[in-house]
Amino acid sequence: LLQAPLKLEDCALQLSASGNYLDIELSLAEQRDDLEGFFEDISNGRKPTLILRTQLSVRVHSILEKLYNSSGPELRRSLFSLKQLFQEDKDLVPEFVNSEGLTCLIKVGAEADQNYQNYILRALSQIMLFVDGMIGVINHN
Numbered sequence: 463l464l465q466a467p468l469k470l471e472d473c474a475l476q477l478s479a480s481g482n483y484l485d486i487e488l489s490l491a492e493q494r495d496d497l498e499g500f501f502e503d504i505s506n507g508r509k510p511t512l513i514l515r516t517q518l519s520v521r522v523h524s525i526l527e528k529l530y531n532s533s534g535p536e537l538r539r540s541l542f543s544l545k546q547l548f549q550e551d552k553d554l555v556p557e558f559v560n561s562e563g564l565t566c567l568i569k570v571g572a573e574a575d576q577n578y579q580n581y582i583l584r585a586l587s588q589i590m591l592f593v594d595g596m597i598g599v600i601n602h603n
Contacts, residue, residue: 472520478511479503481553518557525558526566537570541581548588555592564589 475484482496490497503510516524525547528540548555571582 472517474515474517476513476515478513483515483553484512518553519561521554522557522561522563526561526563529566529570537574538578538581541570541578541585544581544585545588548585548592552592555589559589 470486473486475486476482477484477496477500480496480499484490484493484496500510500512515521525540525544529537529544532540548558567582567585571579574582
């Protein structure tokens with residue numbers, strides 16, 4: 463779905479424990495605050511990892527392109543995997559929404575049969591869980 467491998471400028475480094483992303487254009491010394499927990503884990507004998515990922519905007523663009531340009535079984539597989547992608551990477555949800563992902567789901571759903579619409583509803587349920595959680599955090603403050 464994401465069509466790896468990609469160019470370096472389309473990649474990002476993510477800290478596994480915190481989920482924070484590092485800025486590839488800055489040195490590690492300039493991002494010492496973000497790396498503090500990472501170095502603490504190392505000094506405590508744990509083995510934290512840096513994950514080389516595709517930047518969120520590139521991933522979302524790739525997903526939207528796939529949804530708009532797919533049909534039949536390929537579209538079904540893409541819609542089916544969308545819920546899993548949202549579950550595995552919570553950062554993907556707001557980027558998807560901000561990149562007109564909801565509009566894409568509406569357009570795809572309008573042209574799809576009931577089975578495809580069920581997959582769209584599964585993906586929307588993950589978006590709603592994220593939104594409900596954010597509203598809870600906002601109301602708590």
